[in-house]
Amino acid sequence: MCVEYCYHTPNETTYWKPNVPEEFVHFKDMEFEMWDDVVNMYNIYADKSGFSIRLSTIKRVKGSVTHRYMLCTRADKPKFQDFDSSISNSASTSRRNSSKAVCCNARLRLKPVPNTMRFKIYDFVDIHTHELIVPNAMEFTKKQRKIGYSERNFIHKLSLNKIGPNIAHNLQCSLKGRYHNVNGTKIDFQNATRDVRLFISDRDAQMIVDTMTSRSVNLPNFSFEYKVVGSELRYIFWADDASKCNYDAFGEVLGFDATYSTNK
Structure with a gap:
């Protein structure tokens, strides 16, 4: 279980640093044969820390990969859309929606080892500009809510027997023992049913x-x-x-x- 540490800089800026076992933090100068190994390792660290990751920049020179980045999913700048109530034309208006991005600095960057097919970590930042997710809420992250093929097939087969997505989700919870073992919420199951209907159209x-x-x-x-x-x-x-x-x-x-x- 991760217990986050909250810090304050002299100018009153707040940041959070996860407290995870040491075996999950030895990143600097590590080398890997396969890119998937790096992704899996950082995913494990993120799960124990309380955040999600996304693959980011890939830099190439003459077709060869020189750098690869992995970031926290909240690394981008916040995006806002302005809504002008004085404009009556609905086609030119949009509501102001807050973004989950908060310019988080947490990242992992790699570069290839010369004359080899290996990757080496040269930059690792574990400081976040947002609160981390508590362990019992990790199933609500974008990664954990992703419904796989088996779940979609299960939802579709039940729909053919006139069983809706909510009951399908309850059945998955019963079959897998508990709610936390199911990928996706009831809303995700409903969206999956909608996608099937849109596909059939x-x-x-x-x-x-x-x-x-x-x-x-x-x-x-x-x-x-x-x-x-x-x-x-x-x-x-x-x-x-x-x-x-x-x-x-x-x-x-x-x-x-x-x-x-x-x-x-």
Whole structure:
């Protein structure tokens, strides 16, 4: 667990320095064979310190990499957008949104070792211009909230069975033991569902037609008809072998959807 140290400079500037075990701070002059090893090492340090990192500048000379930087995600300058209430045209107005960037100085910089394929750390700064994240809130960082392919596939499979993203998130928490073991919040799961719908967009009608056409080719005694007026799908009718047998035995059946419009 990281306990941050808060300091004040003579001009009353406040900065924070993480307190982590020594084995995670020996960065200066370290050399690495692979770039991914450096990223993994700095990610481990960031997780224990209470901040997130991002890959930054790559400098090249004649195509060869000379320097590589990794920064705190809050390293950029704050960005603001001005909102002028006197302008009535909504297209030319924007609200003033505060940015999470605070010009943080924490960084890790590397350069290649001459005549080798190795990288060497030559600059390491562990001072932050913002408070660090407490350990039990690290799952809310951008890195921890990133939903992977398995989670997206899980959300999609449940949606096919009419199970929404909120229940999908609760199921993930139950399956993985606790809330902290799940990547993403309920909002992230909802956004993932939205992204799937946006990806399908106006192709959903064509997907239905393609699916039913495939069934009529591959399933015995399966009937399928549809009508398109202009570019609009007006109606679909299908009947499989079981429904035809039921019709022979019982005649016409009228079914009522008692749940219609009961779920927003």
